[in-house]
Amino acid sequence: MYGGQSWVRNGTQIPFQVCNHYLRIADFTKARDLSDSSILSAKDIPGNITIYQQGAFWVDEKNVYVVGESANDEPWLSRHGTTYTAGTVFPYSLESEEWDSEPAVQPNSGSEVTDSFCCGAFEYNAAYGRAYFLSGINGAGARRLYPDTVPGYVSPAGGAIFGNGNLFTFDTANFRWTNVATDTQLTTTGTEGGQFVYLPGIEAEKGGVAVIFGGQRRDTQDMESMRKVLVYNSATSTFYGQGTTSDGDFPKGRMQFCAVAASAPDNSSHNIFMYAGESPDATPTAYSDMRILSVPSFRWLKLDVDSPAKKALGCTLVGGKYMFTYGGVSAGWER
Incomplete structure (x- = not known):
């Protein structure tokens, strides 16, 4: 960090x-007591x-x-x-x-x-x-x-x-x-606070596939919709837009969140875990929800977990199965 x-x-x-x-x-x-x-x-x-x-x-x-x-x-x-x-x-x-x-x-x-x-x-x-x-x-x-x-x-x-x-x-x-x-028809000029996540199971010496989503557009101050994500193939240097579906409500557009990805053992599917963030135009405080974007179905799922509200935080994948989060604040910058 x-x-x-x-x-x-x-x-x-x-x-x-x-x-x-x-x-x-x-x-x-090594095995540790997290309170240590x-x-x-x-x-x-x-x-x-x-x-x-x-x-x-x-x-x-x-x-x-x-x-x-x-x-x-x-x-x-x-x-x-x-x-x-x-x-x-x-x-x-x-x-x-x-x-x-x-x-x-x-x-x-x-x-x-x-x-x-x-x-x-x-x-x-x-x-x-x-x-x-x-x-x-x-x-x-x-x-x-x-x-x-x-x-x-x-x-x-x-x-x-x-x-x-x-x-x-x-x-x-x-x-x-x-x-x-x-291609500006797919990407934006100046989106701040989004996430760029490679799918770990298909990373290779010739490239891999990543999903880019979220953030706030600098020109309009609007949040990028979670109803659509950007997929990048680094082997061919190409982007394409991908629509998403949701079990229930879609996640609210946000920035300053964190995300990690984990792949199934046979790489047949992948889960992108999204946690927290903020929408400055909608709320002065941070979000506390955790969502999963399942790939290749590109379906959003909401996890029923009790998580603290955070924004401007970081997270990483530890041991291939734990999401370790750190830093961030829970309220408006002025508070």
Whole structure:
């Protein structure tokens, strides 16, 4: 668990936003009592590494990778004052436990990665060795001048924040970006807070199939409907829209939720578990429901579980059968 932010009160009316300068590690390599606080350890992130939020974060057999995102100050600015170019990747070695930074190789053709992308949907295909980031914005930084004011966002140098409609792909073997325009009839330009989920049972060296859903459109502020999802085949680099059905009510459109996927042993079916999130235009508080999108039927099911309301949280699959959630807040940012 990397970076992000905490909300604290220090005699202020509005909670104050502070950076988390830690890499937190949850150890599930052996049976543990979940009430044991030693499960979670924290390692300080060096001052020459930028602390980001709402970008891309993934792990392979050798490294943790951090890239993109928005910062709580000028874009790409570390605590030591060093600036980094867009597309810079920050790897953390699992063996040496040391951080590094390296500008990734820009695409051989097409547009370069010129802004610090933020707030889109990202995923990592471990078998294929590729990380993906879709939509979102060219997010930069945020600055708070006084404790009782909301953050003021800092635009990228020389331009305003705008929606991104492209698919960024990062090849971990070649350390190279690919920046590909998408079909705008299927994808949106600037959807924030959605999820990009690979179906683990069919990940392969030549690609795999992912489902992208949820989020809020930057241009209209509308929530993406859960009645339709986007399916991406990375082997052929193609998207298609897929309608969904539901046993009962459809999930409400939302952003800032989390999702994981699990596949049947024979890979004949897959379940995508969606938990929590928010709809800023509908409610000031977070959702607490948990839903399953069953594939290939693309049918929504509602689980009868007692879950705490959360938004802006993270989750991951542990041991192929447990969803581990972390972070998040339960109410409006001003509360």
